[in-house]
Amino acid sequence: MKITEGGVTAARGFRASATAAGIKYQGRDDMAMIVSEQPCSSAGVFTSNVVKAAPVRWDREIVRDEAKNGHVRAVVVNAGIANACTGQDGLHACEVTAQAAAEVLDISKEQVLLASTGVIGAYLPLERITAGVHALAKSLADTPEASDAASRAIMTTDTVNKEIAAEITLDGKICRIGAISKGVGMIEPNMCTMLCFVTTDAAISPVMLDKALRAAVRDSYNMISVDGDMSTNDSLMILANGMAGNTVITEENEDYRAFASALRELLIRQARRHAADGEGATALFEAHVRQADTEEHARVLAKSVVNSSLTKAAIFGHDANGGRILCALGYAGVDFDPDRVDLTIVSDAGEVALYRNGAKLDYDEEFATRVLSEKTVTAVCDMHAGEAEATAWGCDLSYDYVRINADYRS
């Protein structure tokens, strides 16, 4: 896999655009569109929150319907209002948005996926949305600039836009995968929250695309956390239009494995950016659990560490508080022998062993503070129970997280 320039317009046949529809923000783009020249295989993973935003309900019906999920042509996104907890009005807004896109793009509304991000419990201004859709359709382009503009239009409290693209060779043909995404108050209801759109020109059936996506998400987006709150709007969608010309992937062959592996690596790189840009974050905090008894346990343990508010506050304070990390392992809900756990903190400044066999070691506090003062800090937890491993990504908990979330709406 080779990382390249561009985002969702890197793959053949995809165009993107952005516009300032004035939905909530002033003086910036707040709507984006992605359109494929050809019908796409599609797959998506969505929030498991019982309270699902209207656009999530809309997309699930399309992606989960075998008759529809091979024909997707467009995605329409808005920032500012999440269209969640909006009842029948919210579902009607989806209908209106998709219908507007369908008319202007000359496709059917079942070929349009939707996503919203922003405040919960606010209602979309339908006239501005419809005008926005018309403006978006007029400015579609297949340039890197168009993808860049789209990636900026979907931001809420993100401080940087998030774009990525890569090339792989399948069946002798060069295929491209690209993505844009947003969301740094993971996984939270107000920014509503994590959106990721992936495009590829690889030819792959909806079933295999879904399989590759779920495997990739398990190790990437499902392993990041900023604050443990799970949004009503989280959505990750992938569109594959087949224009690279490779033989369609319909089974777990070599091409499938190459595609799935590239998608996994791409999404891990992208997911880490969300964690590093976490609301108020001053550091990327990585938990690497190794020698666990099973992969599932390794994942649960690693997630528990990056989710611990106390550990996150200690990282913010550059405090080598290994006890909080051991404690977070302990309440993860996984059984292990606490008297066998080793804990080491690693960063660009070096590494410092804090615990061995579950008991605290004597270490240089000053050096430990230096190790903990880097922009990326990794806690390596060695369980001595097996051979499975997993990594989770989060960030520290700072004053700014509180400031941002105490008055986000005002």
Place this chain on the structure above:
Amino acid sequence: MKITEGGVTAARGFRASATAAGIKYQGRDDMAMIVSEQPCSSAGVFTSNVVKAAPVRWDREIVRDEAKNGHVRAVVVNAGIANACTGQDGLHACEVTAQAAAEVLDISKEQVLLASTGVIGAYLPLERITAGVHALAKSLADTPEASDAASRAIMTTDTVNKEIAAEITLDGKICRIGAISKGVGMIEPNMCTMLCFVTTDAAISPVMLDKALRAAVRDSYNMISVDGDMSTNDSLMILANGMAGNTVITEENEDYRAFASALRELLIRQARRHAADGEGATALFEAHVRQADTEEHARVLAKSVVNSSLTKAAIFGHDANGGRILCALGYAGVDFDPDRVDLTIVSDAGEVALYRNGAKLDYDEEFATRVLSEKTVTAVCDMHAGEAEATAWGCDLSYDYVRINADYRS
């Protein structure tokens, strides 16, 4: 049940004391002792963290052993060092502490329960502990002042000490129940964390005492949360010495129900104090879930709301962000119909309905802010799914929580 003065010395035959052993803090008491004139039925609930502090391991062996749990005479507690993640040295420290208490009180070491709270991964200074035990034994008294001193000696980041006592009549005899407790960084590894000691002169068998305690804890301490981190040291112990002279409770009769009900109410009052005194808290935040389909679901939903960092930050900002509350219900892991949920915020300033049938209502933001600016704020979540209800208690998330936990050790 009548609330009375005094704490753990309210019940007949219990004495307490405190001393400055110099374990970590200077210029304040940091060890406490509770002693019963007669052997006690005992019961305890302890942290479910896989990483358990040495004193928790010690107590579980006594409380869970039928041959031992009817003979407990004393509890020895220290603040400053948690004796957690300390391996064999930690277990040895327990042995030394209990042995010192046994010698000076002329009992056996299996009659001594232990508790520690403070920094994880630090080792207890054994000479100071032993000297402290001797000083504690010399100053034991059955006065309210002695209980008050003990309740202060066990504090870490608590801003107020927590004592309570009540009287009930069982079988024509007046029985007393009293408690002291500490812990406001619920449930966290560094303060290690929640300790509660309950004494009663009611006569009750260990089996029925355990049953009453578990039922009471389910509705009280298990329904509070400050930060979702679960300590390595959480311990709640109850000692019943039978000196009230009532007929021993050995079955679920009327006396049992009266005792269990009083214990439950007492522990709910006490648990609320922990939440209100939560690290950095400016408000007590209460979630009341009603018309849920089952009690267990009501409890899980209520806990999810008070655990949401985003909701807690909104409470700090007096922001009527009902969407965050609906969202927290949605990811609790309980199925429900989001389109039937009503949400109302209640405080001394009045009440404001934010959502009805899952959709946002039009309300006066200024008035909502006033309702949210009180010292106690309650979110009433009506699920319209059945008749079960539950209440959970937490607090807001403030800058001070970050400050306290970013450099607690320094």
